[in-house]
Amino acid sequence: MLLMIFLVLALLVVAVQLPGSYLTKQVGVAAQIGPRDDLPEPTQELGRSRRALANLQETLPIFLTLAVLSIIYNEQGWASLAGAGLYFLARAAHLYCYLKGLSPWRSVCFLAGLLGCLMMAVPLVPHIWS
Numbered sequence: 776m777l778l779m780i781f782l783v784l785a786l787l788v789v790a791v792q793l794p795g796s797y798l799t800k801q802v803g804v805a806a807q808i809g810p811r812d813d814l815p816e817p818t819q820e821l822g823r824s825r826r827a828l829a830n831l832q833e834t835l836p837i838f839l840t841l842a843v844l845s846i847i848y849n850e851q852g853w854a855s856l857a858g859a860g861l862y863f864l865a866r867a868a869h870l871y872c873y874l875k876g877l878s879p880w881r882s883v884c885f886l887a888g889l890l891g892c893l894m895m896a897v898p899l900v901p902h903i904w905s
Contacts, residue, residue, distance in 0.1 A: 776851045779859035780842050786867055787835065790828045793874070797821040820874065827873035831866060834888060838862050841895040850898040858894025865891055 797820050799807045806814065817825065838859070845855045865887035872881040 776842055776845050776856065776859060779856070779863060780839065782863050783835070783838060783866065786863065786870070787831060790831050790870055793824040794821060794828060797824050823874050823876065827870050830873065830885070831870065834866070834892070837892050841892055841899065844899055845895060848899060848902050850902070852898060854898050855895050858891040860891070861894065862888050862891030
């Protein structure tokens with residue numbers, strides 16, 4: 776499970792870097808390192824990368840909570856690991872689909888990521904009452 780946490784965090788690092796990269800491409804290094812008071816409207820790719828990052832940040836706390844609870848309660852069986860793997864793959868695909876504007880695939884990938892979280896949550900349910 777720890778490997779899956781690190782992979783998802785690596786994906787987060789990539790997603791965090793994209794908006795800065797696209798902004799630098801749009802306005803140049805001098806404007807990027809300045810106060811950014813008078814930036815132009817974001818390009819389509821910059822806007823998409825920002826929204827994709829925000830979307831990942833919405834589901835990341837759910838994944839991390841479930842992953843840590845899986846470690847604490849020693850629930851790292853096939854369902855938890857498959858769910859974590861599905862979450863990672865779905866979120867990577869979601870990032871790609873968001874950047875490329877691929878609908879409805881972006882939504883399909885989002886739902887697959889939620890399914891991965893559900894797969895991680897199911898083995899933890901008995902621990903609610905223990």
